[in-house]
Amino acid sequence: MRAALAAIGFLTRIPVPARVFADADAQRRALAWYPLAGALIGLLLCALAWSLQTRPPLLSAALLLIAWTALTGALHLDGLADTTDAWVGGLRADPQQSRARTLDIMKDPRSGPLAVTAVALLLLLKFAALASLPAPAWAALLLAPLLARAALTLAFLTTPYVRSGGLGQALAGAPRAGCIAALIVSAAACALAGWRGALALAAALLVFALWRRACLRRLQGMTGDTCGALAELTEAAVLAALALSY
Numbered sequence: 695m696r697a698a699l700a701a702i703g704f705l706t707r708i709p710v711p712a713r714v715f716a717d718a719d720a721q722r723r724a725l726a727w728y729p730l731a732g733a734l735i736g737l738l739l740c741a742l743a744w745s746l747q748t749r750p751p752l753l754s755a756a757l758l759l760i761a762w763t764a765l766t767g768a769l770h771l772d773g774l775a776d777t778t779d780a781w782v783g784g785l786r787a788d789p790q791q792s793r794a795r796t797l798d799i800m801k802d803p804r805s806g807p808l809a810v811t812a813v814a815l816l817l818l819l820k821f822a823a824l825a826s827l828p829a830p831a832w833a834a835l836l837l838a839p840l841l842a843r844a845a846l847t848l849a850f851l852t853t854p855y856v857r858s859g860g861l862g863q864a865l866a867g868a869p870r871a872g873c874i875a876a877l878i879v880s881a882a883a884c885a886l887a888g889w890r891g892a893l894a895l896a897a898a899l900l901v902f903a904l905w906r907r908a909c910l911r912r913l914q915g916m917t918g919d920t921c922g923a924l925a926e927l928t929e930a931a932v933l934a935a936l937a938l939s940y
Contacts, residue, residue, distance in 0.1 A: 696720035701727035705843060706735060707767045718864065725847055725865045726872035729880045732843030735765050736836035743830035755824035758835075759817065770842075773922015774816060775809035776800050780919070781912070782808050793913055797856070800919045816930050823933035827940065833887045833894070834936040841898040842928040844880040846921055847873050853906055854915035862918045890939055897935040901928050 696714045701724040703710035714720050742761055746754040763771070777800065784796030827834050851873055855866040884891035905924045909916045916924075 697723035698727040698730060700724040701731045702734060705731040705769065706765050708734070708765070722864045722868050723872065725850055725868035726876045728843040728847045729840055729876045732840040733836065733883070735762070735839040738765060739835040739839070740830065740832055743832075743835055747829040751825050751829065754829065755821050758824050759821050762820075762839075763817075770922035770925040771813050771816075773919040774926045775805045775813050776802075776919040777923040778812040779806045779809045784912075789912075796912055797917070800917060816926055819930050820933055823930070823937040826937040827933075831936075833890055834933055837884060837887060837891065837894045837936075838929045838932040840880055840883060841894060841932055842925040844877055845898055845902050845924055845928045847876055848902060849906070849916060849921055849924060851877075853909060855917070856913055856915035857917050862921070890936055893935050893939055894932045897931040898928050901931045 696717050697720045699710040699714045700717070700720045702708055703714060704724065705728065739758060739762060743754070743758060746757060779802070780796045780799035783799050783806070784792055786792040786795055823834075824831070850862075850865050850868060851870060855862045857863065881895060884895040887894065902924065905920070905927065906916075909920050913920070
């Protein structure tokens, strides 16, 4: 239970007992519970969507997006911003210089114009997708956050973590059996949504494959910031794919 609370406490702004963050084992095992945290976000968004289904679509989409961002504390948007700045600013002719410069820029807490542009465009895409989906869009609101957090679990199972120390390093040693089970359950949840669930899963896997390839080529692995970018890009891709399916 502590591991589940640790996942919820880290990935959302839902209050959990502070003691779970002092439990190193719970922090390590939390990775298997990341999809659950995503499902919880989705359920809360579904509840809000149900209450807004008779309201104007544009207003409902804006309120859903605000609530979505507030629930996560913009945690992954920060990673997207840092990754965008680093990916462009760190590009060099020498691959080793590109890697070192990219990692250095990611440490800078300041955001440049490219980072702001990337965040604005991604939020615009999410807003447009939410406004285009038929209310209350249960499948999209459940699957987008769930698959985004499942993608993080898959990332730590398959991709080296290149930062030493910190939470990410601990997650790299998470028990594999629990993480694999969580991924299977996530895929099963998509199956319950029929062909649109399969479409959502395909969109998430495509984003993951492209993200992993880019991270390995530039960094020989991933960082917490690139994981944040992965979560945001996965959510946006799933929402856009489902909106286009109607």
